[in-house]
Amino acid sequence: MSLLKRCVAEIIGTFLxxxxxxxxxxxxxxxxxxxxxxxxxxxxxxxxGGLADWLAIGxxxxxxxxxxxxxxxxxxxxxxxxxxxIALWASKRFPTGEVAPYxxxxxxxxxxxxxLFFACTGPEAVLIGGLGATAPFHGISYTEAILVExIGTFLxxxxxxxxxxxxxxxxxxxxxIIGLTVAGVITTTGNIAGSSLNPARTFGPYLGNTxxxxxxxxxxxxxxxxxxxxxxxxxxxxxxWLNSE
Amino acid sequence: MKCYICAEEGKxxxxxxxxxxxxxxxxxxxxxxxxxESWEGGYPFPARKLKKSIPRILCxxxxxxxxx
Ligand SMILES: [Zn+2]
Ligand SMILES: [Zn+2]
Numbered sequence: 001m002s003l004l005k006r007c008v009a010e011i012i013g014t015f016l017x018x019x020x021x022x023x024x025x026x027x028x029x030x031x032x033x034x035x036x037x038x039x040x041x042x043x044x045x046x047x048x049g050g051l052a053d054w055l056a057i058g059x060x061x062x063x064x065x066x067x068x069x070x071x072x073x074x075x076x077x078x079x080x081x082x083x084x085x086i087a088l089w090a091s092k093r094f095p096t097g098e099v100a101p102y103x104x105x106x107x108x109x110x111x112x113x114x115x116l117f118f119a120c121t122g123p124e125a126v127l128i129g130g131l132g133a134t135a136p137f138h139g140i141s142y143t144e145a146i147l148v149e150x151i152g153t154f155l156x157x158x159x160x161x162x163x164x165x166x167x168x169x170x171x172x173x174x175x176x177i178i179g180l181t182v183a184g185v186i187t188t189t190g191n192i193a194g195s196s197l198n199p200a201r202t203f204g205p206y207l208g209n210t211x212x213x214x215x216x217x218x219x220x221x222x223x224x225x226x227x228x229x230x231x232x233x234x235x236x237x238x239x240x241w242l243n244s245e
Numbered sequence: 246m247k248c249y250i251c252a253e254e255g256k257x258x259x260x261x262x263x264x265x266x267x268x269x270x271x272x273x274x275x276x277x278x279x280x281x282e283s284w285e286g287g288y289p290f291p292a293r294k295l296k297k298s299i300p301r302i303l304c305x306x307x308x309x310x311x312x313x
Contacts, residue, residue, distance in 0.1 A: 001291050073288030088289065164288050174288050 014109030026129025058186030066179030110204025134194025149227025
């Protein structure tokens with residue numbers, strides 16, 4: 001498979017993740033638009049069913065991720081997340097020369113998803129739904145947000161190691177289990193800092209908001225670079241250490 | 246072992262292979278060899294086609310069933 005085809009696969013996979021995952025968050029906000037929530041910590045997601053709202057958003061992400069992994073995993077590896085690509089590279093499992101092309105492809109896919117989501121739903125997707133962009137919730141500090149994103153991505157990467165990278169992993173389960181893991185992480189940590197776990201997943205909606213008249217959230221972007229990459233790196237090296245003779 | 250097909254035709258020839266599907270013994274003439282490509286890797290790495298393919302021996306009946 002040429003690098004070009006693999007990058008196209010990364011674009012499509014990250015597109016699916018952001019369109020359906022971040023899209024679910026935007027739609028939930030649009031559904032809850034106009035309601036009076038009891039606290040500022042509740043921005044509308046959680047208005048209908050508490051954590052069930054987050055489970056639904058998590059499953060929208062998880063199912064899209066599982067689909068992308070089964071459909072595109074053999075072509076590019078379906079990293080669809082710069083933190084995953086960087087962790088595989090740092091542990092010498094992925095060639096240095098292909099890291100930048102993969103990450104650029106992931107950012108392009110995520111951006112296309114936000115723009116096409118807007119094209120499907122109109123200005124409310126930006127003005128009310130914020131294109132499903134992630135940001136720390138009311139009362140959550142910058143450091144707390146980095147920490148929770150790191151812990152969530154730590155679990156994601158640990159599961160990727162155990163269910164896919166490890167040669168002893170059972171065949172065929174990777175997409176399903178990784179998708180469910182993301183759904184679970186989002187259910188618990190979604191209302192803390194959005195549970196991005198993925199710099200590309202945050203980049204797409206941020207760029208979309210900038211281009212389409214939404215709010216400027218770029219001050220929070222470092223959270224979603226530092227947290228996910230740190231969590232993924234710790235997971236990879238810890239997994240290798242735990243499994244070394 | 247003897248070739249099943251030859252035996253049906255009343256000939257007596259030694260088998261050199263066995264059909265992987267039905268287990269029929271086959272002489273040189275009746276054994277159908279087919280190359281199957283094999284892949285390694287896959288999520289989270291691109292899958293790679295291995296340089297060499299893996300041979301698969303079939304009898305004419307099974308070969309025909311697979312290619313019909
Ligand atoms: Zn046969
Ligand atoms: Zn024969």
